Amino acid sequence: MSETARWALPLLDAGQAQKEMTVNEALARVDLLAQPGVAAVGRDAPPTDPASGQAWIVGAAPTGAWAGQAHTLAGWTAGGWRFVAPREGLTVWSDADGCPATFAGGTWRIGSLAAQRLEIGGVQVVGAQTAAIAVPTGGGTIDAEARAVLGAVLAALRTHGLIGAA
Structure with missing residues (x-):
């Protein structure tokens, strides 16, 4: 046949x-x-x-x-x-898990989603992961270090589309 x-x-x-x-x-x-x-x-x-x-x-x-x-x-x-x-990429809804299961790499992956970016209402809210923010060191000038780390956190959030530009 x-x-x-x-x-x-x-x-x-x-x-x-x-x-x-x-x-x-x-x-x-x-x-x-x-x-x-x-x-x-x-x-x-x-x-x-x-x-x-x-x-x-x-x-x-x-x-x-x-x-x-x-x-x-x-x-x-x-x-x-x-x-x-x-076949690779087949996705089904799993009632028991309350989320999708996708066949990828020879196995079923429950609740795992793969994407290049996430948009809500046409606005990107999450993008590709960027480098980690460095941990502050020292401690002599706490205010300057704290402001630098907060600035880096805000920049990372903007890069990921989680917050708007200043």
Whole structure:
């Protein structure tokens, strides 16, 4: 049987009998991938009484009906378990964690977001990390050192877009 390159969805073959089985299998997998949400991430044993449409991210050491399906998206359907192997960057909502889980570097990362910058209302509020602010030393002229450190803190906050310009 031929499959799609990205998600290994089954394709119809010319002259194929029972085409509805292939189409239904593809639709069941697409249903798992369209706006995916899972009950939990990293579970190794399948639940005993799943409801149709529920999904989980399989853990690293799966057992039972999930054996051999480590890190896949597992969904329960009227026809039984369906599995979809994740691709780099696939993001799902984890109900158990209350945040997104993203497949990156061969593992699922819960609640970790990667970005170049953060904007709120079109205004950058966080940018790339800059060098650390030096710890004040000495102590003979406390006021001058304190003002210099505060100036550096304010400059760093402005650079990160957390406060406006003076």
